[in-house]
Ligand SMILES: Nc1ncnc2c1ncn2[C@@H]1O[C@H](COP(=O)(O)OP(=O)(O)O)[C@@H](O)[C@H]1O
């Protein structure tokens with residue numbers, strides 16, 4: 001196989017990595033917000049439930065969570081949802097892994113939403129009471145104070161920790177390999193097994209590196225853009 | 232008629248009684264200075280007036296209208312509290328400017344959100360207030376680019392933009408370096424005219440003496456002494472007041 005062929009073969013896998021990355025970010029980041037608000041709720045039972053869920057999700061390896069989402073429906077409820085989805089998306093001779101990608105995405109979204117929620121909570125709780133009170137004494141209501149005064153300060157504070165999580169996320173997508181989703185590491189392993197080529201496995205690192213470099217630049221720009229004020 | 236009537240305000244946090252029945256009234260245009268050692272409840276009183284704390288007992292009336300009556304305060308909705316706050320303004324000890332907004336935006340934010348006028352009216356009023364506090368050349372600066380004294384002057388302009396009937400100051404110069412207190416006190420002094428009623432909690436005795444129409448000396452949650460500056464400073468009746476004043480002036 002030529003270098004170009006290997007690169008293109010690996011890139012097909014990296015597209016799946018990017019898909020998991022994008023879907024997790026687009027769904028997990030918004031989902032973290034209600035979880036954060038539940039974790040800060042004044043209604044104690046809700047707060048307790050929310051914090052316990054976050055504790056469990058953050059306390060268990062992501063790989064295990066992928067296994068749980070993937071195996072529990074069929075083992076416990078005899079519900080073959082992921083396999084059926086795989087079959088439903090299969091067109092040629094080769095079995096599609098679409099169902100397994102869904103399973104991975106759900107595990108990732110839940111996991112990252114919980115991580116994001118803690119970042120949001122930390123950011124919101126770090127804003128001083130004085131900022132809220134300054135808004136209230138001017139006659140603003142709670143929603144105005146949050147949207148017009150607190151939010152931007154929170155965003156400024158959460159960008160650095162969010163950047164860290166986002167960079168971790170692209171590397172975590174390699175975990176999808178554990179239920180044989182065809183992401184880049186899986187593809188590289190195929191080359192190792194079928195063509196006795198080991199170097200593509202190491203070469204796959206270059207894809208991550210390049211993408212992380214790109215993320216670093218973009219996230220750094222956002223951080224810089226928000227640095228015009230000091231809170 | 233009194234613009235502000237405060238009757239028997241009591242407030243406790245847990246077991247500590249912080250305000251033990253505060254009663255006073257204020258005429259329109261008057262400046263009231265509140266002095267007293269730290270922990271005597273001055274901040275808590277201002278916070279009660281601005282509805283950041285809910286008194287356990289007592290009533291608060293503005294222009295003869297009862298805004299708050301502890302007897303039925305449970306009926307006060309968020310919206311009513313918000314409306315009540317519009318009668319008062321509060322300048323904080325540590326400014327609490329909004330860091331992401333420029334000086335001008337800090338001043339226009341609340342009026343724009345609450346639509347107190349047209350955009351042009353709000354803008355030109357804000358500019359004239361910023362001019363009044365002497366910061367017109369800083370109108371596009373962010374709070375982090377200003378000195379403490381400048382930030383406090385912006386905070387004053389911001390509070391004035393909502394046209395409060397009674398403007399409260401909680402130790403407006405305590406967080407400032409000594410050389411910056413003068414500029415802030417000068418601005419407050421210049422506001423004293425016509426119908427702006429002010430309550431100033433302060434440790435600046437000279438300021439209280441020269442600017443205030445009425446002085447309250449608070450100790451342990453009660454008004455120990457109330458009167459004109461001459462009465463309180465030159466002829467105090469209570470031993471606590473005498474001791475406090477002796478100590479304050481000895482420090483200078
Ligand atoms: N939110 C609060 N919870 C408990 N105690 C408080 C609270 N706010 C004030 N206090 C107490 O009330 C007393 C008076 O405080 P404060 O009104 O800030 O006094 P001052 O402004 O005169 O220094 C102090 O003993 C303070 O510890």
Ligand SMILES: [Mg+2]
Nearest residue numbers: 273274275402
């Ligand atoms: Mg105080």
